[in-house]
Amino acid sequence: DQQVKQNSPSLSVQEGRISILNCDYTNSMFDYFLWYKKYPAEGPTFLISISSIKDKNEDGRFTVFLNKSAKHLSLHIVPSQPGDSAVYFCAASDGDSNYQLIWGAGTKLIIKP
Amino acid sequence: GAVVSQHPSRVICKSGTSVKIECRSLDFQATTMFWYRQFPKQSLMLMATSNEGSKATYEQGVEKDKFLINHASLTLSTLTVTSAHPEDSSFYICSATGPTDNQPQHFGDGTRLSIL
Numbered sequence: 001d002q003q004v005k006q007n008s009p010s011l012s013v014q015e016g017r018i019s020i021l022n023c024d025y026t027n028s029m030f031d032y033f034l035w036y037k038k039y040p041a042e043g044p045t046f047l048i049s050i051s052s053i054k055d056k057n058e059d060g061r062f063t064v065f066l067n068k069s070a071k072h073l074s075l076h077i078v079p080s081q082p083g084d085s086a087v088y089f090c091a092a093s094d095g096d097s098n099y100q101l102i103w104g105a106g107t108k109l110i111i112k113p
Numbered sequence: 114g115a116v117v118s119q120h121p122s123r124v125i126c127k128s129g130t131s132v133k134i135e136c137r138s139l140d141f142q143a144t145t146m147f148w149y150r151q152f153p154k155q156s157l158m159l160m161a162t163s164n165e166g167s168k169a170t171y172e173q174g175v176e177k178d179k180f181l182i183n184h185a186s187l188t189l190s191t192l193t194v195t196s197a198h199p200e201d202s203s204f205y206i207c208s209a210t211g212p213t214d215n216q217p218q219h220f221g222d223g224t225r226l227s228i229l
Contacts, residue, residue: 034217043119043206043220044157089156100147101218103156 003027004092006104014112019077021107023090026071030092034101035064035075038087047088048075077109085111116140117209119221127229128199134192134224136207144211146190147218148182151204163190187211197228 005024013019021035031052036044050057050064050073057064063076077084090104116139124132136146145164149157161177163169163184171177179201181193190209194201204225208218 036220041204041223041225043117043208043222046217046219049217100159100162105156 002105003030004090004102004104006088006090006107008107009105010108010110012110012112013080015082016079019075019080019084019109019111021075021077021088021090021109023073023075023104024071025073025092025102027092027094027102028071029094030102032093033064033066033073034091034093035062036089036091037084038089038106044089080109080111082111082113085109117143117207117219117221119207119224121224122222123225123227125227125229126197129196130228132194132197132226134194134205134207134226136190136192136209136221138188138209138211138219141209141219142187142212143190143209144187145209146184147208147210148180148190148192149206149208151206151223157206160192194226197226199228202226202228 034049035047038044048059048062048064050066066073087106087108089106091101118137120135148160160175161169161171163182165187169182184190206223208220210216210218
């Protein structure tokens with residue numbers, strides 16, 4: 001049973017345009033959400049997070065939106081750059097003190113020049 | 114930002130060998146460390162969680178006698194794959210968080226393990 005779902009395995013976006021990566025979850029106990037970026041043969045890099053008490057968090061070109069009623073979050077990257085080409089993972093936590101993350105399957109983002 | 118160093122990055126060894134992978138937090142106290150395994154084209158699979166000074170908690174289906182985890186200090190955790198076999202070949206990644214709750218996990222660059 002996948003508690004965190006990223007339904008798009010890949011996404012192709014023109015350089016300079018907006019990239020929107022989506023993530024859905026089923027567990028209403030999740031209260032903290034994170035996005036990670038991963039290049040091949042490297043560990044994931046933390047990008048941005050959002051607590052369930054907020055509906056938006058912005059950091060430079062990255063903005064995460066959270067819709068709790070729909071159990072949906074999205075990552076917006078604008079403008080998209082070639083270096084943004086990577087696999088993006090959505091992860092969620094229910095606030096357990098061990099801070100274990102439940103991961104989505106990832107979306108491969110390809111930025112076209 | 115926080116830095117986690119994982120070593121070695123690549124290991125190739127014969128079947129039956131035991132392999133140790135180190136994970137170090139370089140600029141923060143890692144009260145909790147996690148070990149993941151990634152299969153090709155799949156998401157990260159959590160293997161175990163370790164808190165400094167305590168025994169690791171293993172996920173269902175992960176053999177604790179096969180994958181020995183030690184988290185003896187606030188900056189170092191080790192994963193030892195004992196008597197490795199070809200089916201253990203994979204990409205292993207560690208992450209660390211701390212020293213307070215609700216800190217993001219920071220990841221090492223992973224170890225590519227190939228058992229011949």
